[in-house]
Amino acid sequence: MIATQQAINMFVQETGGWAASQLEACTRCGMCAEACHFYQSSANPEYAPVWKLEILKRAYEQRFTLVGKFKTAIGIDKKITDQDVAHWSELNYYACTVCNKCAMVCPMGIDLGTLLHTVRSGLAAAGMVPEDLETAVMKQVIEGSPLGMTASVWDSRLEWVADEWEVDIPRDVKGADTLVVFTSIEVMKFPTNVAAIAKILNAAGEKWTVSSSAREVVNFGFYEGDQEHEKLFMRRLFDGAKELGVKRIVVTECGHAYDALRFHAPNLLSEANDYEIVHITGVMADLVKSGRIKLQEGFYDNVGTLTLHDACKIQRKGGYIQEPRDILNIIAPKSFKEMTPNQEEAICCGGGGGVIAIKAADPIRYDVFTLKIDQVNKIGANMVTMTCSNCRLQFTDCMDHFKLDWKITGLAQMVADAMVE
Amino acid sequence: MNWNDVLSFARGPLFQAALLIFIAGMLYRLVRVIGLGWSRNHVRPKKSQTKGVVMSYLKGILIWPFVPWVKNTFTKNPIIYLAGGLFHLGLFVILVLGTAHMLVWKSLLGFGWKTLPLPIVDWFAAATIVAMVVLFINRLINPVLKLLTGTAEWLNLLFVFVPMLTGYIMTHHLFFQYEVLFSIHMLSVDFLLIWIPFSRISHFVFYFFSKSIHGQEFAKHGVRA
Numbered sequence: 102m103i104a105t106q107q108a109i110n111m112f113v114q115e116t117g118g119w120a121a122s123q124l125e126a127c128t129r130c131g132m133c134a135e136a137c138h139f140y141q142s143s144a145n146p147e148y149a150p151v152w153k154l155e156i157l158k159r160a161y162e163q164r165f166t167l168v169g170k171f172k173t174a175i176g177i178d179k180k181i182t183d184q185d186v187a188h189w190s191e192l193n194y195y196a197c198t199v200c201n202k203c204a205m206v207c208p209m210g211i212d213l214g215t216l217l218h219t220v221r222s223g224l225a226a227a228g229m230v231p232e233d234l235e236t237a238v239m240k241q242v243i244e245g246s247p248l249g250m251t252a253s254v255w256d257s258r259l260e261w262v263a264d265e266w267e268v269d270i271p272r273d274v275k276g277a278d279t280l281v282v283f284t285s286i287e288v289m290k291f292p293t294n295v296a297a298i299a300k301i302l303n304a305a306g307e308k309w310t311v312s313s314s315a316r317e318v319v320n321f322g323f324y325e326g327d328q329e330h331e332k333l334f335m336r337r338l339f340d341g342a343k344e345l346g347v348k349r350i351v352v353t354e355c356g357h358a359y360d361a362l363r364f365h366a367p368n369l370l371s372e373a374n375d376y377e378i379v380h381i382t383g384v385m386a387d388l389v390k391s392g393r394i395k396l397q398e399g400f401y402d403n404v405g406t407l408t409l410h411d412a413c414k415i416q417r418k419g420g421y422i423q424e425p426r427d428i429l430n431i432i433a434p435k436s437f438k439e440m441t442p443n444q445e446e447a448i449c450c451g452g453g454g455g456v457i458a459i460k461a462a463d464p465i466r467y468d469v470f471t472l473k474i475d476q477v478n479k480i481g482a483n484m485v486t487m488t489c490s491n492c493r494l495q496f497t498d499c500m501d502h503f504k505l506d507w508k509i510t511g512l513a514q515m516v517a518d519a520m521v522e
Numbered sequence: 523m524n525w526n527d528v529l530s531f532a533r534g535p536l537f538q539a540a541l542l543i544f545i546a547g548m549l550y551r552l553v554r555v556i557g558l559g560w561s562r563n564h565v566r567p568k569k570s571q572t573k574g575v576v577m578s579y580l581k582g583i584l585i586w587p588f589v590p591w592v593k594n595t596f597t598k599n600p601i602i603y604l605a606g607g608l609f610h611l612g613l614f615v616i617l618v619l620g621t622a623h624m625l626v627w628k629s630l631l632g633f634g635w636k637t638l639p640l641p642i643v644d645w646f647a648a649a650t651i652v653a654m655v656v657l658f659i660n661r662l663i664n665p666v667l668k669l670l671t672g673t674a675e676w677l678n679l680l681f682v683f684v685p686m687l688t689g690y691i692m693t694h695h696l697f698f699q700y701e702v703l704f705s706i707h708m709l710s711v712d713f714l715l716i717w718i719p720f721s722r723i724s725h726f727v728f729y730f731f732s733k734s735i736h737g738q739e740f741a742k743h744g745v746r747a
């Protein structure tokens with residue numbers, strides 16, 4: 102009961118007019134269901150976005166509205182129980198990637214993604230975060246990274262990348278313009294991405310650096326919804342940036358990290374607005390446009406059919422919709438083909454929002470990926486590129502699981518390979 | 523019972539009382555929500571938020587439900603879009619562009635406007651009634667809607683349906699004596715007016731909040747609303 106009360110307290114604390122007016126606006130029309138890939142792939146009505154929100158709505162009504170109070174008093178509405186909190190924890194953490202697709206179709210325009218993040222905050226306050234996710238969060242608290250990228254691991258990995266790909270990675274350079282923060286996914290699993298981004302920035306003559314204290318851009322607190330953790334991990338980045346005196350922070354190929362830093366940090370920490378926060382996709386597009394790097398036209402036109410997976414946090418929620426397309430239209434004008442639906446309507450990969458970190462959610466996550474398989478197969482693509490390493494993790498894992506033989510790559514890597522020196 | 527007395531009561535004092543409850547109730551709802559406070563947003567927007575809000579309304583009102591970005595959804599569940607859209611369009615035509623209701627507005631506001639010919643309004647009314655039946659059936663069979671629909675949602679549909687149906691039968695002078703129908707029509711309208719502040723039919727007010735927030739949020743993120 103104490104846990105439940107904590108969840109409710111958090112819901113109540115987060116319910117300003119902004120949230121309340123949207124909760125009041127919902128007509129319970131159910132249209133958002135069809136937008137959600139978790140519902141699409143399973144037909145489980147409980148996966149309807151509005152239903153994932155139900156617990157917040159109930160808490161709000163029972164605390165703030167006359168009708169809600171009346172209904173609880175006479176027993177039409179039941180008070181939220183421990184079982185409810187446990188149940189909604191599964192619905193939200195296992196079967197939602199906070200991709201915000203549902204907000205695209207809601208006829209009332211309700212910003213479901215943000216409200217679903219509030220639900221997570223409540224569940225986190227109640228201590229109802231799935232164990233796997235909580236373990237990863239605690240790892241980030243203690244070691245500085247959910248993937249075990251401690252300072253010494255980071256050090257030796259970057260050393261190795263610099264050696265292996267013969268690329269300069271400036272470290273802890275005071276007075277650099279740009280601080281680049283990689284994800285541990287890239288450093289540990291897709292090191293070619295690290296090399297590629299270094300190569301691009303060096304070629305452009307950018308005054309950049311990485312930081313040994315601000316070395317992890319991933320923010321597992323953001324998945325979990327615990328504000329204190331969110332802030333702790335963000336503060337590490339801003340402290341590192343301040344130490345080096347940079348003007349700009351570049352988030353590499355990580356979707357939720359960009360979302361957290363660009364669109365949430367300014368409301369949590371005042372120092373966030375001291376920096377320009379950009380995603381590497383935007384940086385690359387700018388460099389190409391201004392001619393600071395040159396790409397070989399049609400470099401990838403012999404790879405078969407290439408397609409772009411829109412990462413929800415970078416395209417639909419981040420606004421970098423045209424940028425990757427501009428780049429692909431240079432390096433792969435003939436082989437690049439769009440999936441449908443695409444751009445801000447794109448279907449999410451199913452691995453985001455921390456879902457991929459939760460073992461118990463595996464069957465659901467694989468189910469969702471079948472939608473992606475259909476999409477890719479429909480246009481006969483054999484190569485998929487994307488701007489988010491978390492999506493890439495989901496793709497590579499699903500390649501194994503479904504025995505697919507597409508080539509999976511990151512956009513930065515493609516750009517680096519197609520550069521003319 | 524004298525239906526004429528019932529009618530004059532339902533059109534007179536009861537209607538005025540219902541109107542008063544409706545207005546006071548909606549004001550209360552509004553004030554309460556606004557009173558919860560609005561924390562300041564410190565995120566620098568990527569695109570013009572004003573433009574985002576304008577686009578959000580244009581897309582929402584003018585071309586809904588045929589908005590291209592819901593195509594994927596639309597092909598899977600056209601019923602809610604079509605029936606829902608038709609129902610609201612019909613409601614608007616009847617309540618604003620129908621002569622009978624315009625005269626009610628005129629008595630309340632002091633001015634009137636040009637209306638559509640009766641046969642057209644009548645067709646809309648028929649279509650609206652059909653649309654409501656479709657919405658009702660859809661709520662019965664769609665698994666998501668079954669989960670979402672409680673007593674209050676059923677009552678919403680019912681309380682809008684009764685005035686709609688009695689109004690239609692009344693204009694065609696069918697089945698019942700005119701005074702009887704008119705009385706039931708007015709009683710159900712009075713009841714609906716009182717019901718709205720206590721129910722989700724109040725969405726027409728909060729629509730302007732959520733739709734503005736939508737446009738603002740999407741512009742903030744640099745995405746087409």
Ligand code: HEM
Nearest residue numbers: 128130208209605606607610657678679682723725726729
């Ligand atoms: C700004 C004006 C309005 C907007 C934007 C709006 C929007 C919507 C939307 C998007 C839905 C859900 C989809 C659907 O079932 O059609 C809905 C449902 C509904 N609306 Fe409205 N509405 C407005 C005004 C009204 C008014 C004035 C009434 C008064 C009678 C009303 C009665 C209903 C009812 C009864 C439903 C539920 C239908 C169902 O059960 O499926 N609406 N509205």
Ligand code: SF4
Nearest residue numbers: 127128130131133207
């Ligand atoms: S689409 Fe919007 S209004 Fe309809 S049920 Fe979902 S959240 Fe509510």
Ligand code: SF4
Nearest residue numbers: 137197198200201203
């Ligand atoms: S945010 Fe995405 S995953 Fe979550 S409910 Fe909405 S559509 Fe589904």
Ligand code: SF4
Nearest residue numbers: 356413414450453492
């Ligand atoms: S991993 Fe990629 S597609 Fe999946 S939720 Fe994150 S950004 Fe969206």
